[in-house]
Amino acid sequence: MNTAPSISQLQLRAFIIVIAIFVLTKVAYRVFIEQPLVEETLSLLIKRDLEDIRHDAQRYLTHLEDINYKLVQQNFPEQAVPDELFLALDIDGVFFIDAALNTVVKKGFNHLTQQPLQFELDDFDRFPEHKRLFLPRSNGQKFMPTSGMIQTLYGPAFFSSAQIISTLKEGENNGYIMVVRILEQNFLDDFAKDGYAQLSLNAISKSVNPDKLKHWTDIPVIGRQNPVNQLVIDDYFDKPIAILTVTHTTSVVSPWFDERGFIYVGILMLSLLAWRVWAIKRFVTPIRALALQIKAMSENLKLEKLNEDNKIAELNHFAESFNHLTTTVKQQASKLNEQIYLDPLTQIANRRAFNQHFTRQVNLLKRHNIGFCLIMADVDHFKRYNDSLGHLAGDEALVKVAQILTGFFKRNADICARYGGEEFIMLFSDVSIAFAEQQMNDMLASMHEQAIEHPDSPTAQYVTLSLGACFVDGNKVDASKLQQEGVIALADEALYSSKEQGRNRLTIKHY
Numbered sequence: 001m002n003t004a005p006s007i008s009q010l011q012l013r014a015f016i017i018v019i020a021i022f023v024l025t026k027v028a029y030r031v032f033i034e035q036p037l038v039e040e041t042l043s044l045l046i047k048r049d050l051e052d053i054r055h056d057a058q059r060y061l062t063h064l065e066d067i068n069y070k071l072v073q074q075n076f077p078e079q080a081v082p083d084e085l086f087l088a089l090d091i092d093g094v095f096f097i098d099a100a101l102n103t104v105v106k107k108g109f110n111h112l113t114q115q116p117l118q119f120e121l122d123d124f125d126r127f128p129e130h131k132r133l134f135l136p137r138s139n140g141q142k143f144m145p146t147s148g149m150i151q152t153l154y155g156p157a158f159f160s161s162a163q164i165i166s167t168l169k170e171g172e173n174n175g176y177i178m179v180v181r182i183l184e185q186n187f188l189d190d191f192a193k194d195g196y197a198q199l200s201l202n203a204i205s206k207s208v209n210p211d212k213l214k215h216w217t218d219i220p221v222i223g224r225q226n227p228v229n230q231l232v233i234d235d236y237f238d239k240p241i242a243i244l245t246v247t248h249t250t251s252v253v254s255p256w257f258d259e260r261g262f263i264y265v266g267i268l269m270l271s272l273l274a275w276r277v278w279a280i281k282r283f284v285t286p287i288r289a290l291a292l293q294i295k296a297m298s299e300n301l302k303l304e305k306l307n308e309d310n311k312i313a314e315l316n317h318f319a320e321s322f323n324h325l326t327t328t329v330k331q332q333a334s335k336l337n338e339q340i341y342l343d344p345l346t347q348i349a350n351r352r353a354f355n356q357h358f359t360r361q362v363n364l365l366k367r368h369n370i371g372f373c374l375i376m377a378d379v380d381h382f383k384r385y386n387d388s389l390g391h392l393a394g395d396e397a398l399v400k401v402a403q404i405l406t407g408f409f410k411r412n413a414d415i416c417a418r419y420g421g422e423e424f425i426m427l428f429s430d431v432s433i434a435f436a437e438q439q440m441n442d443m444l445a446s447m448h449e450q451a452i453e454h455p456d457s458p459t460a461q462y463v464t465l466s467l468g469a470c471f472v473d474g475n476k477v478d479a480s481k482l483q484q485e486g487v488i489a490l491a492d493e494a495l496y497s498s499k500e501q502g503r504n505r506l507t508i509k510h511y
């Protein structure tokens with residue numbers, strides 16, 4: 001069975017290979033060229049983003065400290081704290097604690113939702129360590145404010161506290177003031193407004209291991225799209241309280257497949273389609289044409305030359321070889337044809353050739369009243385010849401007889417054939433009986449002249465023939481009733497008669 005792929009299958013394979021190469025090239029380009037370049041750029045951008053966030057946080061703490069000083073300067077908290085103050089300063093809580101750490105004034109008010117809040121940061125019985133949130137930092141600088149992050153009932157919050165003294169720099173300690181700002185999403189958005197990243201805050205859970213936070217460079221190269229980094233937010237006591245997720249929005253890696261990709265693939269598809277159309281026109285059509293030509297030859301039983309003027313060299317080689325083959329086949333067929341109608345021993349026409357010729361002659365008679373004379377010849381005492389001189393000599397004698405007899409038949413319309421064994425059959429077309437009789441006499445005379453020695457013949461010292469003929473007069477015979485077998489039977493009868501009368505003679509009968 002032929003398992004070779006067709007041109008369509010080859011094209012499909014080529015198509016798959018092209019697509020695979022395209023995809024591999026894209027992946028290789030992304031992994032080995034684009035990604036390292038992008039990564040280098042992004043590391044710089046991420047570093048800058050994180051720096052900005054740190055810087056903004058620091059700035060905000062300073063801002064809260066400023067608020068503290070302002071409140072101290074306004075002799076806060078002698079008066080009650082109005083809601084407007086929260087709205088005006090964008091803060092959510094205020095505490096005033098006296099020098100003995102007793103809460104004098106405390107108020108929580110969500111400046112966004114304008115709902116009251118209940119902070120417990122001053123519940124020193126439950127959280128004794130919270131006292132440190134109010135006390136000034138013990139680095140020797142008395143007025144250094146305390147600030148940082150703290151967990152509240154409402155989530156992580158910025159806080160800042162300061163000591164209240166009569167004059168700002170020295171004097172009696174009148175207590176402490178603290179402002180609080182909750183880190184709600186709005187605040188984070190505000191916070192990130194001037195930066196290059198989006199921020200989101202999530203409560204820390206026990207299952208989160210701060211050492212295993214998501215860092216963009218930890219993600220496998222193929223999966224990296226938006227660079228994401230996570231930071232742990234520690235409170236003032238260095239206890240992790242939240243996870244800040246930083247998404248670096250301005251530094252997004254281009255997607256794997258964008259409009260450009262569609263355009264490339266479109267162009268690739270169109271090129272493959274164009275190539276297919278071209279390939280069919282260039283290769284498939286001429287091959288099909290040759291195949292059809294060969295098929296037609298086979299159906300019509302007629303060999304023709306294939307076109308040797310194709311645009312493909314290989315096809316021309318194929319056509320040349322095929323044409324060479326057809327020439328050989330034609331020659332062989334012609335030889336075979338000759339052999340079919342040739343007697344192998346004598347190399348004259350055989351019985352089959354004679355029968356065909358005879359049929360044509362009878363048709364001529366029927367159509368045009370052209371008569372003929374059919375003659376049968378038989379070598380006399382040939383068995384004795386073989387027996388006395390051997391079979392090979394018999395063969396040679398038959399060849400000589402055939403040569404003598406064919407010498408009388410020069411026209412295409414006439415024929416001399418070996419009928420079988422030592423018998424010959426002949427036909428003269430469109431001749432008179434006198435001519436035919438003369439020819440037959442000449443044949444017997446030629447045999448005498450040639451004198452093929454036959455020592456054992458009772459008839460003569462040489463090989464003799466007995467002849468019997470059937471003469472068909474084209475003008476007298478009823479052609480429509482003529483039977484070929486009848487003509488041969490009459491000639492055979494005439495031959496028998498010649499034999500009976502002593503051989504080496506001729507007898508003619510009329511049809």
Ligand SMILES: Nc1nc2c(ncn2[C@@H]2O[C@H](COP(=O)(O)OP(=O)(O)OP(=O)(O)O)[C@@H](O)[C@H]2O)c(=O)[nH]1
Nearest residue numbers: 378379380381382383384386391392394395421422
């Ligand atoms: N050498 C040779 N002998 C052949 C060939 N074909 C037929 N013969 C021989 O021809 C002989 C014909 O013998 P018969 O039919 O008895 O006729 P005959 O001996 O010629 O006797 P008559 O015809 O009565 O004169 C046979 O012995 C055949 O073997 C052949 O091709 N070569």
